[in-house]
Amino acid sequence: MKIALIGYGKMGKAIEEIALSKGHEIVLKIHIDNTEAFTTEAIKNADVAIEFTSPETAAENIVKCIDAGVPVVSGSTGWLGQWNKVADFIQEKNGAFLYSSNYSVGVNLFFELNKYLAALMEPYNEYNVSLEEIHHTQKKDAPSGTAITLAEQVSQSIQSKKHWVNQPSENKEDLVILSERIDPAPGTHKIKYQSEIDDIEIIHTAHNRKGFAGGAVLAAEFLLGKTGIFTMKDVLFGEK
Structure with a gap:
């Protein structure tokens, strides 16, 4: 080819x-x-x-x-x-x-896991969901395209999250994505469901390109x- x-x-x-x-x-x-x-x-x-x-x-x-x-x-x-x-x-x-x-094949499997977990969590309003992503300092966009994809998948199942924001927010309808840019960091994405009792997290971390x-x-x-x-x-x- x-x-x-x-x-x-x-x-x-x-x-x-x-x-x-x-x-x-x-x-x-x-x-x-x-x-x-x-x-x-x-x-x-x-x-x-x-x-x-x-x-x-x-x-x-x-x-x-x-x-x-x-x-x-x-x-x-x-x-x-x-x-x-x-x-x-x-x-x-x-x-x-x-x-x-x-x-990344791993990330695309992670996408499917994210959708499945969001659907499982939807009935449990005591959990608040948020996202974190870390990339290298040369990455020009924030949040990452991967983080946006993950957030949109979550919003499709968690009806209380109307839209994502790229900053801390107390608004319950905001799906918060926190972005960090540090070197070296090929890419880490975390989805966290947090309650007063416990946390549930799924994380994908790339080791290289x-x-x-x-x-x-x-x-x-x-x-x-x-x-x-x-x-x-x-x-x-x-x-x-």
Whole structure:
């Protein structure tokens, strides 16, 4: 498989290492210092693009790849305010796109655990639920996309939590997400249910970027030859 890496920072380099170890070829590497190389002709040399950039550029990058007829796996967060516009374009072009806020297989299993636990806890109003997340200081968005996904999953089951906030709050309807940025920290996410009697917690802690990078390559392998919009749930559990 020929892969274009749109974004060649720490994550892009980790993806490259795993892709090469699996016999794939990197045909394009786009980073902040060579954006002029990000041309339609160059993209078309790839079978699939893996896009890990910034909230400011992600949507434009995805559209550019789809317009060139190349499937896209994206792990950029903070751009989902443009989701509908991008999704409409993908469908119009009959393209292939896979998005996840986190490509780690462990995190995606954690997502399923989070949904199950929230459904179990919903009848027990004596427990207040909150989230914590820790990432490295170079992470540009807060809360993380993974934390937002976890919070939205909780809110779907815990009806008393109307919305999430990224600060301490005494409002019972607020689902609090507390964010920390410290080095080194590939990523930790904790969901805590707290009562006067006891606490129940589930925690996922990443030890390095290999889990995220490996999942992104797995997603690219899955996406090849498909059309439509997918998630890591499709990759891991065969939903489509």
